[in-house]
Amino acid sequence: MRKKEGNKEEDILKAAIEVFAQAGFYDAKISKIAELANVSIGSIYVYYQNKDDIIYKIFDKLWGSLYHNLEALVNRSDLSMVEKYDAMIDMIFDTFTENSSTAIVIAHEQQRLLLRNKESFTPYYDKFIDLGERIVREGVKKKIFNPNIDTNIFRHFLLGAFRDLINSWATSPEEFQLNSVRRNIKFLSKYGILIHNQ
């Protein structure tokens, strides 16, 4: 019986994230991924069904991580509502910034892939959204969040803003102070741009 050398499956995924982030999914070459992963082209097809399969597994990994982290947060009763909301923003922020190439891939490719094939998309994405909406509804029920805001619209608003900002930072990190981005997302989503004078 032959043993597997190293962890090719993981090497390939890591390489693919970099290649997809740099070139975009369609311009990314399997041969380039193989080269970066120090693996033959054939090996890629041992561990993954095809090119699509690779990107779907990238999504699955990140949304899975976000989902599990949010799950740990959603039922914490030691936090005030606003503390819980801030913790959610921090968690999402940390996850994306610690995986900046994955963040770029998601920002660039997710929308189209969702359109193309909703069935094979990671279930963690919808589960994550559900948990997020639950937190917002909890805030409304506790009369902390504005009940006139549509929960569904708010989550698109917030995630859309997140997506653009994280992607912009990941693409040109020299243009943004990461902590400033974090602070501004928190502040803007809670208080908006206007100065409140009463």
Added chain:
Amino acid sequence: MRKKEGNKEEDILKAAIEVFAQAGFYDAKISKIAELANVSIGSIYVYYQNKDDIIYKIFDKLWGSLYHNLEALVNRSDLSMVEKYDAMIDMIFDTFTENSSTAIVIAHEQQRLLLRNKESFTPYYDKFIDLGERIVREGVKKKIFNPNIDTNIFRHFLLGAFRDLINSWATSPEEFQLNSVRRNIKFLSKYGILIHNQ
């Protein structure tokens, strides 16, 4: 001298918008665009250099329209600062919703194309952003907008939120009340999600 029949250039652009929105840029077939435009494949290459050229002209048209409309707004002195901001949101909102397929194409393709080839991208995009930032800085100077918010971050925040919401509506219009989306974008960007109790 032979005259051109109808307006093939425009027919092709309109068809391409629909095909790109439906299939995504890379899966879109030139043959499908030709079919939808009632034009031969060869004619497409009479009016456009290549596939890229078509999508760049789609972007140019929409961002050009946004830029010119914003230019008409930016120096209006008959509006209060908040009225001007609301008018800007309304204008962006109307432009995107009146061109919903183009909105989908932009939401799905712009980021990657910007990365791929910043030079051939429409100059109206940057010019539009500049005008938008000027309005925000005017709001700060007039002590209506919060001076602690980073202008650059705010525009990514707002446009990111816009992008996701318009795209979501354009993809599943049955899921959203358009006026509710408009109202919520205005409210959230100005006042945030928290109830202000003082």
Added chain:
DNA sequence: ATTATTTTTGAATAACGATTCATTATTCAT
């Protein structure tokens, strides 16, 4: 050392679809 089993390899395949360009069609001026 030999065999069995599993892993790895990468040259060859095969399909695809953007782009070209020689040909045909249409219009207009004379």
Added chain:
DNA sequence: ATGAATAATGAATCGTTATTCAAAAATAAT
């Protein structure tokens, strides 16, 4: 009518690259 001149056509080309699979290499058990 005729002939420029331009517009339109679409079959054929050509490069590209994801995927396959038969062979080779590595390991473990005996």
